[in-house]
Amino acid sequence: MSAYKNVALVGASGSVGQSILNGLLSSVIGFNVTALVREGSTSKIAQEGHAALKVVRGDFGDDSFLKSALKGQDALVVALDANPVTLELQNRLVDVAAAVGVKRVIPSEFGSDTTNPKVLEAVPIFQGKVDAVKHLQSVVSKNPATSWTAVINGPFFDWSTERNAFGLDPEKRAATLYDNGTGKFDSINVASLGAIVSGILSRPDEFQNRYVYVSEFIISQNEIFEALLKTTKTTREDWTITHRTTDDLRKEGFEKIGNGNFIGALDLIFAAVFKAGIGSDFSATRKLDNEAVGLKQADLTESTKAVLERK
Incomplete structure (x- = not known):
């Protein structure tokens, strides 16, 4: 055709x-x-x-x-x-x-x-x-x-990183890691x-x-954090790190929506993205169409660097 x-x-x-x-x-x-x-x-x-x-x-x-x-x-x-x-x-x-x-x-x-x-x-x-x-x-x-x-x-990696939606703020050197930041998820720019x-x-x-x-990355919060540390030439000791649970984030999302603040929808989405076992790492069970559409795996550090250069 x-x-x-x-x-x-x-x-x-x-x-x-x-x-x-x-x-x-x-x-x-x-x-x-x-x-x-x-x-x-x-x-x-x-x-x-x-x-x-x-x-x-x-x-x-x-x-x-x-x-x-x-x-x-x-x-x-x-x-x-x-x-x-x-x-x-x-x-x-x-x-x-x-x-x-x-x-x-x-x-x-x-x-x-x-x-x-x-x-x-x-x-x-x-x-x-x-x-x-x-x-x-x-x-x-x-x-x-x-x-x-x-x-x-x-989730879109570049869009989310620019808006600190992954819980990582390089300007304030503040990181909020959910469920220890280990949940894997697929993402593209x-x-x-x-x-x-x-x-x-x-x-x-x-x-x-x-x-x-389609997926360019199979990543976790921790891996994004490490890419940010490398790109900003900082260490974890330079950042304020807060640990929370995805259940807390999800609860906050519902509370915001209930109060008419529909930004809470993003809390629900990212709580699911960060939580292991939900299936946000869909490449573990789905056949990717990367090759068929001409999409290659991206380099996490290079993508992180590109985002920070635009911020």
């Missing part, structure tokens, strides 16, 4: 969308990208003006706009934060995409292994993602000309996502109607 070259992208201005857009525009395949932007949005797309990029703005609540934007596209990639509002929008996009004959839909998955019951139990807010993929699968079953691919990649999506759309038949598992 030939590459799906005409690609509609929703969420092009976010960090995930930017990576996907960069990968598509820099690919030798010659992708043509249409970025759908909500009318009135002030978000900027850095690549606007690129010869292979068309930006269309309109009312996402208007099916006629969506049909016009998606008609003639080979693929639809959704790169939005997964919350009830955006997942409902994704469902509508899926419905319209199938109606106008879009061949492949890549939903806004790009994270933890939501097919794992233990992960879903630990992070119940992921049920929205699960339901959205079920909707996509149902639509595809009724519209065989349309297919789907969802990407599982774990968000910057690699563009090449991954490009690889999927370059050979779509290999990834039809299934999840794709």
Whole structure:
């Protein structure tokens, strides 16, 4: 099957969308990208003006706009934060995409292994993602000309390190290690996502109607900490180290959500990432698609150095 070259992208201005857009525009395949932007949005797309990029703005609540934007596209990639509002929008996009004959839909998955019951139990807010993929699968079953691919990649290493989400703050020399920092998990750099999506759309038949598992690192908090120590030329004695449990972090997450602070969702996610036995190290049980999509293992120290140079 030939590459799906005409690609509609929703969420092009976010960090995930930017990576996907960069990968598509820099690919030798010659992708043509249409970025759908909500009318009135002030978000900027850095690549606007690129010869292979068309930006269309309109009312996402208007099916006629969506049909016009998606008609003639080979693929639809959704790169939005997964919350009830955006997942409902994704469902509508899926419905319209199938109606106008879009061949492949890549939903806004790009994270933890939501097919794992233990992960879903630990992070119940992921049920929205699960339901959205079920909707996509149902639509595809009724519209065989349309297919789907969802990407599982774990937490983004570069994004998380930049925001101290791994519990490690190199500026304050402060480390919070959960369950002694030994829990292993798979991860990629968000910057690699563009090449991954490009690889999927370059050979779509290999990834039809299934999840794709990719990983650049199989790491723990302790290993990230050691990479930070090496990069900053410090020792553990130079840092303030606090030990906590993932159960404490999970409890705090639920308390925040209960008080209307939905940043607590990140606490739930990272509690599951850090906790051994949940399955965040999905490469232990899943066959990775790294080679098929053209993804290589990354060097942890070099990736850490690159992040700190940007901070």
